[in-house]
Amino acid sequence: MSGVEGVDKALGQAVEDIGGYIRRQRESAQVSMRQLAKVAGISNPYLSQIERGLRKPSAEILSQIATGLRISAEVLYVRAGFLEQRQGSAVLDSLACDPDLTDRQKQVLHDIYESFRRENRAAGTSGETSPGSTTTSPAGSGSGATDGTAALAVAPDLTRLTTDQE
Amino acid sequence: MSGVEGVDKALGQAVEDIGGYIRRQRESAQVSMRQLAKVAGISNPYLSQIERGLRKPSAEILSQIATGLRISAEVLYVRAGFLEQRQGSAVLDSLACDPDLTDRQKQVLHDIYESFRRENRAAGTSGETSPGSTTTSPAGSGSGATDGTAALAVAPDLTRLTTDQE
DNA sequence: CACGAGTGCTAACTCGTGCAAGCACTCTGC
DNA sequence: GCAGAGTGCTTGCACGAGTTAGCACTCGTG
Structure with missing residues (x-):
């Protein structure tokens, strides 16, 4: 029971986390729930429920909300727990898929990357990345949204859209 | 009507795509639907329905299936349309966030990456990435899964697991 | 004051997701 | 032949995601 309770609480927290995040983004953008719901293409009550966890x-739905907030969907996926912030092999994964490089170049970068990692492991250094730097996720636009920069761009459009519709 | 029909058809195709993909991965791994469902922690009938679109x-659920198949969940997300394949700056983005590297190392790799790209642009070569070569990428767990290489590793464990349970 | 616009939320509802129970089939061993 | 194990699928169901209709509230205007 208590274990189940704990799990529920943890899940509740996680869900609240994304709800709170969405609310903060929305408030930073100074748009109302109805405005965001409209732009995102979801119902306003549902958005309310999401924000309140x-x-x-x-x-x-997260993708639609992200579109409405003009942030990266990935950021919301990570918050929702669909996607992991995979740091270790993210570089190698993306390197493998990069269409701008030749195979040899990929191999070179791969080898250098690995040797750097080996070097750091040998030195017992986990890297000088600061927590703030970690927050700067691959979805750089997400970071922008954290500061409300991108989302702020939503506000004028939303306001005008609402006025026209009413 | 015909438009709606077309949309439904398109959606059906997309869903079939991931279902078919999952089936192919599973068959490559030579595991039965029940085995995979068990490992993935979903119901066997539901897996059947998913595979058949x-x-x-x-x-x-996709994440759980990916775990069972020992492939990257991202691959399934992309197939499902939740995630976009971002190729352009993926390398640089992930590099920036890598916790295993020092800032200097990141800069070095960044510079090398950029010079490679410049080189390729100057040569008018878009890259020699061949499917086979991508497959052999060490970090390409997702790519590996494309050929069922990684997923094949699932087979023995699954077989044993099933035997013990029965 | 009354009214209208905008706000966030409640409640009832529909429908899709995912599961349990069970079926029909194939294969193997006795 | 039969029984058992394994296979993939059908069907009915519960639950939760997401919507619609509507409510109570705040604020600005005449």
């Missing part, structure tokens, strides 16, 4: 939205 | 699984 009462519901766990699907990836699709 | 009758249902659209959530990100959570």
